[in-house]
Amino acid sequence: MKEKKERVYFENIQYHIIRILEASRVSVKICVAWITWDVYAPVLKKLAARGVEVKIIYNDDNKNMQSEILGEVDGVALFPISARNYGSLMHNKFCVVDDALLITGSFNWSRTAQSHFENIVILENHYELIKKFNHEFDDLLHYFESYKYKIKIICGSADDGSNHLCRSHAYHIGVLGGSSGIDESSTVSVWKICNSYKHAQKLSATDEIFINSTLLGVGDDYEHYETTYDIEVMREDYLSERRKVEKIRQYFERRHNIRIHAVGFVGIVNEGAYLKGYEYPESALQMIWTDMYYRKIIPSEIYEWDSDDIEDLIKEVNESSYS
Template identity: 30%
Template sequence: MIRAHFESIYDRLIETLGKARHSVRLSVAWMNPELFSDAIDNLLDRGVQIAIAYYNVLANRRLKPYFHGRRINFYPVTPRWYGAYMHHKFCIIDDEVLITGSYNWTKNAARGFENVIIAEHEFELVKQYKHEFEDIKAFVNGDDTRQSKLCFEHPHCRSEAYHLAVFYPNDGNAPMATGIWQVCERHRHAKLVRSEPYTADDEFEVEREDFDEPTDRADSIEARQAKMLREFATQRESIEFIKGATAKRFGMPIDAYGSVRMKDEALHSKSGGSGFVFPEYEIVVQWRDVYYRKTVPESLSADDGYGRVIRGKEWTW
């Protein structure tokens, strides 16, 4: 059930928070702690686990000191790019209720035209927000090694770069099974830094299967929630497995991974009417470190300058 609210939003927030039994995960751009102090104290007294991710700016600096001594996990978020915001306003309660919308958790928000939706038992939606919250935690807890890779492959570039693991199809034409590419964020310069031919070891093929299952809306709420939590855990474990296995195999961490696949609209003519057609391929990125999420696209195509990476051919200048 999803309901939209445009007035008395603060009252709806307090009411919904008060129903929490196990956990509250809040990601918010701005928050006045005194407005929610009583509600949070009541939750803590009942043993509810609370985690708050917030935009790390001056207006929020008193948030953590205000709740000093309370059992709350805080995640101050400083966006990577100058002038960028951490603009979330969502809350996950007991892995079954989602609050999201334009409303900041502040006194001034009540004076404006704002909105929230409160979604109950919409578990596919909850799962997506759970992934986002875990990504935010990973962003906050990440180390500086993510920022240490620079592009030296082209004169005068020096842009930040990332390591992309590409899994190539075993179709008899691929030059390798897996390639680790250092890709320049700004100009898309690419260099093959590690590679591996095809072998009988197919562990990556197994781990790259999709884990989503169809959901029967007739199932009980408890069954649908349990199914969502299993899927969520499996998806997170799959990401960690591929990251760890790749790092172990090639002796270096990766920042993203994807597979070469044929485009849905791949078969089309480029012959000017001669009738000759051939497939087009792209790299579908299945995971990106959140640090690079704003610069690593969801798919890499030859039209965007990634042709040699897709074909597995070393870059030449």
């Protein structure tokens, strides 16, 4: 296994980034908010000309208008990202080179950043960390594709008693019920949840066996402590994790005929205090996976006190788990 190496720079950062890019052999994945294109484009053109695959994610705004100088270059793919929320940015600053080296830090690849107090950290052969950045990069590519279609789901609830249906945005959450018995029987349901008022409507429910272990892949993970976690293991580990997510998506589309935006389960959020007898149990719908397009929309936890509908959802899921 190659030795892990770390470096940090506070000055001449642009010089060090270009040197690293020039040494790349297979692939360069750049995910940086703003780029000085007339500085980096010549370097990236040379990389593409010698067969290095170059992908660039950046914030879609006027500061990156010069990106067009790479628009027709074979081997270079551009992905301008517009955030869903007004005023939000694609504000990452990282680059993965040959799946073996990571550049990250405060430094934007812009002309003005040269005059700021900035930093970059360079990590070599930190494969478990690089895998996480590869996931973020590919999740943003998925976001880029999803943004083109801008599918909007409307809540449509009349639960507030008014004459008008709720016009808030909504999303679909697959809920994995608790399993029991030798066949791990459980109920899986899909709910449409309102972003603003947390109205909740059950769209589908099925009784399943062995579904939690099948979807979540219990026992499929690599035994990292028994094998060397090198670049090849990292790549296979990464692909395994991507396949797991795709399996979850396909299950809900096939079995429930619904495209989901997150998957969660009902859990106790104050488990420590509850087990010690200090508090009554407080439950929430806790996400284990969220589609990148909805990651800044769907909270990681939706609490039973958020609305009467959520309280009913949690009660129903718990009752199905213990029935």
